[in-house]
Amino acid sequence: MRKEDWTKAFPPLQQLPPETVERLRAGSLLVELPEGSRIFGPGQAPESFLLLLAGTIRVQQTSESGREIVLYRVHAGESCALTTACLMGYEEYQAEGIAETKVRAVAIPRLLFDDLIATSRAFRQFVFTAFSRRVTNLFRVIEEVAFERIDARLAQKLLALAGNNAQIVATHQELANELGSVREVISRQLNEFARRGWIKSLRGTVEITEKAALSRLAQHS
Amino acid sequence: MRKEDWTKAFPPLQQLPPETVERLRAGSLLVELPEGSRIFGPGQAPESFLLLLAGTIRVQQTSESGREIVLYRVHAGESCALTTACLMGYEEYQAEGIAETKVRAVAIPRLLFDDLIATSRAFRQFVFTAFSRRVTNLFRVIEEVAFERIDARLAQKLLALAGNNAQIVATHQELANELGSVREVISRQLNEFARRGWIKSLRGTVEITEKAALSRLAQHS
DNA sequence: TTCCGTATGTAACTAAGTCACCGAGGCGGG
DNA sequence: CCCGCCTCGGTGACTTAGTTACATACGGAA
Known part of the structure; x- marks a missing residue:
């Protein structure tokens, strides 16, 4: 060979x-x-x-x-x-x-x-x-x-993990592990994102529906 | 020369x-x-x-x-x-x-x-x-x-800054800057330490009086 | 279909950080 | 000496994040 x-x-x-x-x-x-x-x-x-x-x-x-x-x-x-x-x-x-x-x-x-x-x-x-x-x-x-807020960090991470796709395959626990946080906190944040219509949350996956909104949150505000 | x-x-x-x-x-x-x-x-x-x-x-x-x-x-x-x-x-x-x-x-x-x-x-x-x-x-x-609690981190930092002396010359703000925290939080923690008799807090300085207790707190518990 | 493990929801509580303000102490100028 | 100012620290009310302890829901394997 x-x-x-x-x-x-x-x-x-x-x-x-x-x-x-x-x-x-x-x-x-x-x-x-x-x-x-x-x-x-x-x-x-x-x-x-x-x-x-x-x-x-x-x-x-x-x-x-x-x-x-x-x-x-x-x-x-x-x-x-x-x-x-x-x-x-x-x-x-x-x-x-x-x-x-x-x-x-x-x-x-x-x-x-x-x-x-x-x-x-x-x-x-x-x-x-x-x-x-x-x-x-x-x-x-x-x-x-x-120094950064967990919601902004989560938004960043979602965008980074998604890349060009809209789908992210990851459990809440895995997302928490990315950020050094805990599942409950991530779940709450994701629910809030979903409530605002920015994402849809399936079992084991997250789908981004409002990339722009996430981006806005991600850069600090 | x-x-x-x-x-x-x-x-x-x-x-x-x-x-x-x-x-x-x-x-x-x-x-x-x-x-x-x-x-x-x-x-x-x-x-x-x-x-x-x-x-x-x-x-x-x-x-x-x-x-x-x-x-x-x-x-x-x-x-x-x-x-x-x-x-x-x-x-x-x-x-x-x-x-x-x-x-x-x-x-x-x-x-x-x-x-x-x-x-x-x-x-x-x-x-x-x-x-x-x-x-x-x-x-x-x-x-x-x-991952670590602020009280444990503060205790660690106090011990580290003190070295062999008991006196640390630093304002609460400076201690907060060491840890990436804020003054109010540090003040509260120092008050609590003082209440327990572990330190004495003068303006601009901290005096360690119970090194052992701080050490215990510092290593996680 | 049932069972079971994994994933997620939720509520009550504690810890940490934020905001707004206060008062005490120290120091320099008048 | 007194005044004014500035730095340092204290405090309370509130928000955000993490903890504890459950409950529930989904989905694949038996």
Whole structure:
């Protein structure tokens, strides 16, 4: 079986000198992870740097009381940079990464990763940029949790999860877990949204009927 | 005037080969920042990697409504790694860094930083470790804001700010800003603590009288 | 069709944040 | 010394968010 040329999936990697790309291709490992599998978490460290080819990873945190909050998602074409760096500095790491779908990824072993960082300016740029994006995102999360109202946050999340579709497949509990809130609160908010005619709520799904209204609520007011 | 040998202040840098250290010493800049100065923030990017020799930098975030939250502090002997990385990936960056005291720091210009990352494995280790620590810390902040009760968080913060002393010099407003809460809430909590005999509250200062009780409250219960 | 697990509804209560205002203390200018 | 002002803290009434403890409804498997 011919080794798939996955490097095409990462535009920034195209900038690398050909021999670097070759080294990457040769030294890294294609892995496939089933949906729902736990990729890393407290007491479980990935020993390599991950680049996602397909699927998404959800990075979340769980409190003692069982409440959860989603910190960010890693999509195809992105790297799990934050995580990896944390592991390289090996602090204990309390977030966990879950394969939200079946995931195909390239695993770059620690040594090769280190080597690439050392030799390729473009690769460094790639890694730092990914870092930067994640951290910026984390700051947003903190801002939202600390300062924004739950109705605005829920509206935002509904819009984000919907994308271009109008249908969102998620239970109230799952929505609560996205926001670090609890089911009852989300149920109440959704009922209020429904009462205003902004959404329709079926069992296990939400249908957006008034995107504009949600958007208005989402941007703060 | 002889150039001060600041490299002694950073044990990890002692591991570097002598010529690297020499390059660092020669290519970097000793800077001094007055108390209260804004070191970076939205629309203000530091063009170099900072290593703190003395003083502390407070990194915080401000909401539209004026509420604030302290994300972390950079102390002497530490680097402002997160920030710098963010800037290298140049995303817009909404946190700001304030010199909490007079600050002496070494500024490593971007090019030299990049060069050192490339050539020195020890330096990379140093930078990634610092990263890791910060990110781990950010995760803690998210967990606290999202899941912990304000009384427990306040107790924690009081203990942290006090260190070995019993006296904390801070107004209720400042304590609220530490936690991303508001003055009224903090006042109420402090009154309750005082009523229980755990603290004494003077104008602009708090004196801890029952450290043990605060500790108990701090670890969740 | 019945049963059972999951999803959602609801009410009463506590915790946290908001709003509006008050009063006390400290400090500088006259 | 007194006045006025400004910062700090206190308080009550109200809204929003989270907790506790149930009840009910849906939908697939037996």
